[in-house]
Each structure stands twice: as structure tokens, then as C-alpha cells.
Amino acid sequence: MEQRHIQKxxxxxxxxxxxxxxxxxxxxxxxxxxxxxxxLDKMIDAVSVLNTFQVPYSMSIxxxxxxxxxxxxxVSDLETNGTEVIIAGGAGSAHxxxxxxxxxxITIIGVPLRGDSLDGIDSLYSIVQMPRxxxxxxxxxxxxYNAAIFACQILSLKxxxxxxxxxxxxxxxxxxxxxxxxxxNNGNNNKKKKQKGNFSERYSI
Numbered sequence: 001m002e003q004r005h006i007q008k009x010x011x012x013x014x015x016x017x018x019x020x021x022x023x024x025x026x027x028x029x030x031x032x033x034x035x036x037x038x039x040l041d042k043m044i045d046a047v048s049v050l051n052t053f054q055v056p057y058s059m060s061i062x063x064x065x066x067x068x069x070x071x072x073x074x075v076s077d078l079e080t081n082g083t084e085v086i087i088a089g090g091a092g093s094a095h096x097x098x099x100x101x102x103x104x105x106i107t108i109i110g111v112p113l114r115g116d117s118l119d120g121i122d123s124l125y126s127i128v129q130m131p132r133x134x135x136x137x138x139x140x141x142x143x144x145y146n147a148a149i150f151a152c153q154i155l156s157l158k159x160x161x162x163x164x165x166x167x168x169x170x171x172x173x174x175x176x177x178x179x180x181x182x183x184x185n186n187g188n189n190n191k192k193k194k195q196k197g198n199f200s201e202r203y204s205i
Contacts, residue, residue, distance in 0.1 A: 027082035028058045030151050032144075033074075034089040034113070035063040035096055042113050042142060043089045049148030053165050055155065058083075064090075064099040071096075075103045084158075085151040089144065091115030094123035097136045107154055109147045110136040 030050055034040040040061060050057045062074050078086065086104075088097040089111040097110030112123035120141035128138045139147045149169075156163035 028056050029082070029084050029155060030055055030057040030148075031060060031078055031083050031086045032057055032089075033060045033062045033086060033096065033100075035066070035091075036061060039089055039091055039113055043087070043111065043144045045145035046087050046111075046148035046151075049145055049152070053148075053152050053162060053169075055152060055162070062088075062096060062100075064096040065093075068099075071099060072103065075100060075106075078106060079104060085109065085154055087111060087144070087147045087151055089113045090127065091120070091123045092117075092126075094126040097127050097138075098130055098134065101130065101134050101136045108136045109150055110138045111144050111147045112138070112141050114142055 032040075032043050032046050032050075034043055040059065043059075047057070047059065060074065062071050064071055083106060085107045086100055087109045088100055090096040091113040092115045094110070094112055097108050100106075101108040110127040112120050112127050114120035115123060124138070124141055127136055130136050137150065139150070149166075152162055152166060156166055
């Protein structure tokens with residue numbers, strides 16, 4: 001299968017020194033990959049997060065079993081273009097994240113995806129049980145969203161602006177919980193008032 005490669009350029013200039021006015025050329029910091037278009041579609045949540053955090057990324061079809069030579073070239077290209085994190089999805093035997101980890105020192109985040117059988121448990125076991133010395137950071141089944149958040153956390157160690165965006169993300173989560181709690185309490189209060197009204201009407205003299 002021909003490799004599909006889409007690069008998203010973002011306006012945010014990532015620089016290790018935020019105090020510098022020098023604008024550096026944007027590079028692809030994160031690569032999102034899967035063995036097929038069908039599986040790549042399941043990685044769309046990762047793309048959504050990277051867009052929100054304004055992290056330059058690329059998307060590619062990379063198949064460890066069906067196109068091993070192309071996989072080798074893919075890794076070699078990433079090592080020369082400045083990519084710092086790879087988010088790799090896989091289903092079934094899900095060897096792609098592990099194979100990539102064996103070929104490069106770039107950080108690999110594996111996303112086990114649900115396939116046609118075993119509901120993703122097979123891909124989870126395949127990715128999580130890496131041999132000693134070849135680690136892959138493994139997310140939950142179909143958890144491409146968390147994979148992208150984790151990638152941003154890794155990059156934030158180098159890019160302070162991204163760290164601030166993560167702080168804002170945490171604050172947003174807090175606000176969402178507070179809003180849901182307020183909604184629950186308001187609903188309970190209205191329910192109690194209604195119940196009290198019914199009781200008064202039923203037993204009024």
C-alpha cells in the first residue's frame with residue numbers, strides 16, 4: 001500500500017527559549033501512524049488534540065508486516081526531519097509500535113486498536129509486552145486522545161509554551177467537573193422542591 005503522508009503546518013512557533021524573538025522554522029514534532037486507512041481513522045482523536053494544542057504533526061500509513069522496507073525508510077526520514085514523538089496505532093498482532101521502537105530512539109506511544117476479533121485485547125497485550133530494553137508507552141484500547149495528550153506532556157519538557165497549554169487544559173477539566181456537579185446539585189434541588197410541593201398538596205388541610 002502506498003504511504004499516505006499529510007503534514008499539518010501550524011502557526012505556533014515552538015522554541016526552547018520562549019524569551020527569544022527569533023522565529024524558528026516549524027518542524028513536524030509528532031507523527032501519527034497506523035497500518036491502514038481504516039485504522040488511521042480511529043486515530044482521529046489524536047489529530048484533534050494536536051490541532052487544539054497547535055503541535056505540528058504528520059499522518060502516515062506504515063505497515064510493519066506488509067511493507068517492512070518502507071517502514072525502515074519511514075523511520076530514517078523521521079530521524080532527519082526533527083520528529084520527536086511517534087503515536088502508532090495497531091490492531092491484532094499490532095507489531096507496528098514495537099517495530100518502530102526497535103528501529104529508533106524517538107519516543108513511541110502505542111495505541112492498541114479494536115480489530116475484527118478479541119475486541120482489542122490482543123493488540124493491547126502485543127504492544128504492552130515489549131522485551132526488556134525496548135519500551136513503548138502504551139495507552140488504553142482506542143485511546144488515541146490520551147496518546148496525544150501524553151505526547152504533548154513529553155514535548156512540554158522542552159517547549160514551555162506547550163506546558164502552559166497543558167495547564168490551561170487541566171483548568172478546563174476542573175471547570176467541566178464543577179459545571180457537571182453544579183448541574184447535578186441543581187437538578188437534585190429542583191427534584192426535592194417538587195417532591196416537597198407534592199407532599200404539601202397531598203396532605204394540605
